[in-house]
Amino acid sequence: MKVTDERMEKMEEKERKQQGGIITMPFIFANEVCDKLAVVGFNANMISYLTIQLHMPLTKAANTLTNFGGTSSLTPLIGAFFADAYAGRFWTITIASLIYVIGMTCLTLSASLPQLRPPPCQSDHHPCQEANTGQLSILYVALLLGAVGSGGIRPCVVAFGADQFDESDPRQSTKIWKYFNWYYFVMGASVLVAVTVLVYIQENVGWGWGLGIPTVLMFLSVVALVFGYPLYRKMEPAGSPFTRLLQVSVAAFQKRTLPALEDPWMLYKNEELDALISIDGKLVHTSQMRFLDKAAILTEEDDPKAPNLWRLSTVHRVEELKSLIRMGPIWASGILLITAYAQQGTFSLQQARTMDRHLTTSFQIPPGSMTVFTMTTMLLTIAFYDRVFVPMARKFTGLERGITFLHRMGIGFGISILATLVAGFVEVKRKHAVALAPHSLTSIPNSTLPISAFWLVPQYALHGMAEAFMSIGHLEFFYDQAPESMRSTATALFWMAISIGNYASTLLVSLVHKFTDWLPNDNLNKGKLEYFYWLITFLQVLNLIYYLLCAKFYTFKPIQIHRTEGSSDTDTKGDGVDLVSRV
Numbered sequence: 001m002k003v004t005d006e007r008m009e010k011m012e013e014k015e016r017k018q019q020g021g022i023i024t025m026p027f028i029f030a031n032e033v034c035d036k037l038a039v040v041g042f043n044a045n046m047i048s049y050l051t052i053q054l055h056m057p058l059t060k061a062a063n064t065l066t067n068f069g070g071t072s073s074l075t076p077l078i079g080a081f082f083a084d085a086y087a088g089r090f091w092t093i094t095i096a097s098l099i100y101v102i103g104m105t106c107l108t109l110s111a112s113l114p115q116l117r118p119p120p121c122q123s124d125h126h127p128c129q130e131a132n133t134g135q136l137s138i139l140y141v142a143l144l145l146g147a148v149g150s151g152g153i154r155p156c157v158v159a160f161g162a163d164q165f166d167e168s169d170p171r172q173s174t175k176i177w178k179y180f181n182w183y184y185f186v187m188g189a190s191v192l193v194a195v196t197v198l199v200y201i202q203e204n205v206g207w208g209w210g211l212g213i214p215t216v217l218m219f220l221s222v223v224a225l226v227f228g229y230p231l232y233r234k235m236e237p238a239g240s241p242f243t244r245l246l247q248v249s250v251a252a253f254q255k256r257t258l259p260a261l262e263d264p265w266m267l268y269k270n271e272e273l274d275a276l277i278s279i280d281g282k283l284v285h286t287s288q289m290r291f292l293d294k295a296a297i298l299t300e301e302d303d304p305k306a307p308n309l310w311r312l313s314t315v316h317r318v319e320e321l322k323s324l325i326r327m328g329p330i331w332a333s334g335i336l337l338i339t340a341y342a343q344q345g346t347f348s349l350q351q352a353r354t355m356d357r358h359l360t361t362s363f364q365i366p367p368g369s370m371t372v373f374t375m376t377t378m379l380l381t382i383a384f385y386d387r388v389f390v391p392m393a394r395k396f397t398g399l400e401r402g403i404t405f406l407h408r409m410g411i412g413f414g415i416s417i418l419a420t421l422v423a424g425f426v427e428v429k430r431k432h433a434v435a436l437a438p439h440s441l442t443s444i445p446n447s448t449l450p451i452s453a454f455w456l457v458p459q460y461a462l463h464g465m466a467e468a469f470m471s472i473g474h475l476e477f478f479y480d481q482a483p484e485s486m487r488s489t490a491t492a493l494f495w496m497a498i499s500i501g502n503y504a505s506t507l508l509v510s511l512v513h514k515f516t517d518w519l520p521n522d523n524l525n526k527g528k529l530e531y532f533y534w535l536i537t538f539l540q541v542l543n544l545i546y547y548l549l550c551a552k553f554y555t556f557k558p559i560q561i562h563r564t565e566g567s568s569d570t571d572t573k574g575d576g577v578d579l580v581s582r583v
Helices: 002-018 022-043 046-053 058-074 076-112 133-163 175-204 207-227 241-254 290-296 315-333 335-345 347-353 367-397 405-436 453-481 484-515 529-552
Strands: 281-283 559-561
Touching: 022 076, 022 133, 022 175, 022 207, 046 058, 046 175, 046 347, 046 367, 058 133, 058 484, 076 133, 076 207, 076 241, 076 484, 133 175, 133 453, 133 484, 175 207, 175 367, 175 453, 241 290, 241 315, 241 484, 281 315, 290 315, 315 335, 315 405, 315 453, 315 484, 315 529, 335 347, 335 367, 335 405, 335 453, 335 484, 335 529, 347 367, 347 405, 347 453, 347 529, 367 453, 405 453, 405 529, 453 484, 484 529
Parallel strands: none
Antiparallel strands: 281 559
């Protein structure tokens, strides 16, 4: 019977090793293409839909979208918990995508049926009728379902793709960081199509078609994902990560009066227990936050064979909590960058609407398509980074990925500062055109000024470069440094930073609007938007100083990893941390 069990275990292990890898990427990337076409087609031009179709005031529309963006980036914590604890990443993505389809269907109906929108404006001399409570209710239900759907998709898709590469196989482990680059490249290419083709359809064909097409594409993303089901390497849910973190905290508190052990090898370990939550590797003891180590001190009251996890935790579980705590300061530094980036979809878009966007005498770029310059620059930067920068940097640093993800994030912070600084000077240039234009022109909101919208290209392009460095580096950081069983949760932290960044944008806009005349409700030409951009620049400079201090004192997680045959006893994990041993 024992021989049979061992044979079954070997067969299951062999099957697990055969699953995943490059062969799964077409299905995952196809899902990502359809998903991003849908989501970005849904969001890219929503400021125009709210202000032009639903007649919302500009600041209210901007805050509605940033609040929705914040909520959409907060729900991933719930989705990640569901994936890590119960359903696994594959089924969480599938269910959440279907919920998103329902939300987008509601919004498509809102855009298609006249009774679900306010009547068109009668003339420039009469105030437009804003959408009533019932009409706004349809909008808010659609946005809420979209937020719930995003909560299951966002934390799981990136981690699910990275799961297809086995960290215990040295031939695959080096492909993980390349995957993040090309995942973001595919995502960016999809966004590029969305902000051009779909936004053009919304502006020139109709909002019913412009939102209906993304709805269909979202459904196709589910089909693409499910089609590759037999090939995927699927990580089984390991129980609630939040429960484990709470158990360690409670155990450490209960044993707070015990003296710390001088020898960390005497701390409690249980290979069988940890195997349930760690397939590819086990965290080993670190000397930081020694007060948490008391949770792993074995006393006479503890049963090492059947431990009460609310009183006794393994070293691995203690280090899970330590890893997340260490990630906190780096995570927080990304919030303000999102606050700066959020202005592209609100005030930068409104700037573009007042400027000459003609490419030819008969064709002009829709304001929502201005982010094409952000996406194009981001794609070019990713390709340059992967094909040129990394090989060059590798010669100097000796690191396989060229530079650490902490260095990559720092470069992104610096470029983002430059982006908002430039944005302020471009607004000064636009305001100069306002001063020279006739009063009859500048007094009408969204009237076209005699200045080219291509003056906005530098700030859009710099934001694209910043994202190529910062966002991908942030994702690498979370996936690499998170405990294996908490990677959906850790990826959710990436989206949570986006959430708080959007909420911070809402708060900042509200405060600036309340206490200054920089951001008027009705006419951007009467405001002082350049001061707002420079305020964000100053805050980002302070944030960069904070980040550099956090990065300087950050400790990478050490891990004891399970290796396949023929692999070396040591390797590198987390940009320079030696793997301590081979199991």
